[in-house]
Amino acid sequence: MAAAVASLCFSAIGQSCEKRSLASSTARSFGSNFEGIRFRPSVLSDYGGARTSTSASSSRMVVHCMCTAVDVPTVAQTKQNFLKAYKRPIPSVYNTVLQELLVQQHLMRYKKFYQYDPVFALGFVTVFDQLMEGYSSDEDRESIFLAYIRALNEDPEQYRVDAQKLEEWARNQSSDSLVNFSSREGEIEEKLKDIAERARGKGSFSYSRFFAVGLFRLLELANATEPTVLDKLCAALNINKRSVDRDLDVYRNLLSKLVQAKDLLKEYIDREKRKREERAESQKANEAITKCVGEYQEVGQ
Secondary structure: OHHHHHHOOHHHHOOOHHHHHHHHHHHHHHHHHOOOOOOOOOOOOOOOEEEEEEOOOOOOEEEEEEOOHHHOOOHHHHHHHHHHHOOOOOOHHHHHHHHHHHHHHHHHHOOOOOOOOHHHHHHHHHHHHHHOOOOOOHHHHHHHHHHHHHHOOOOHHHHHHHHHHHHHHHHOOOHHHHHOHHHOOOHHHHHHHHHHHHHHOOOOOOOOHHHHHHHHHHHHHOOOOOHHHHHHHHHHHOOOHHHHHHHHHHHHHHHHHHHHHHHHHHHHHHHHHHHHHHHHHHHHHHHHHHHHHHHHHHHHO
8 A cells, every 4th residue: 555655646536526626625725825834733025045154153054145146046946856856756645735835935945035044944844744744655755855955955954953953952941941042051042042133133034934833843842832932932032923823823724634635545545455455356256267167177078
């Protein structure tokens, strides 16, 4: 069944009106309404080139953006880079959403004031892992991740490393320590201070949908369940709380639709598997009957 999942195109389920409707509505939702991103119910045009530099006094990496139109790839080029890097077929229940996210992230990536930050990375890694949850092969899933990030001319290893560091840090925080990062020293604290400083500047910080998911993931890992904690964290980071609320609500709804689409895909695969098994059994029975008839005829002669 794993092999079937890896090669199946979700649009092939089109014999069912209900399935076509759900799949298309899921794709449209991700394409037109993806404003940002809540996790599972228990808890998603200016352009510029980019260069990186590392401060001698700090381990944090800062991406400096420059408005150089010659260096900015088109959306089509970014999508083509992805397809060249990962050439195996992807079931369209995954591929449709991946392509829409890639377009959205291309627009974020090449905004004039875009700067990579670890909270953004945590948000994207969380979205990607939830989107690809249940994919047939862990190896293929990671290969898709590598191709996706590299298509945007960024470093997939940096995404994973920074996301892991933030997750480990958040697990050791309380509600109070999480929102009071500015009063403490540490690698993660310094990165959060940098974000807050740039966000206060109203120019060197570009809020994104994945950033909202990263914030909520921090709260989830710190078990900061009080409703006011997100308000305080947004205030400490100088982030608009209304934008975060909007993006988290949209993501929760889209994730729910995606889960339904995956369930339909699994039902289709299981049904096709049963049909193949039934056909195989029928063929074996026919072969057995044919063999018996042949042996009977030989004895009769």
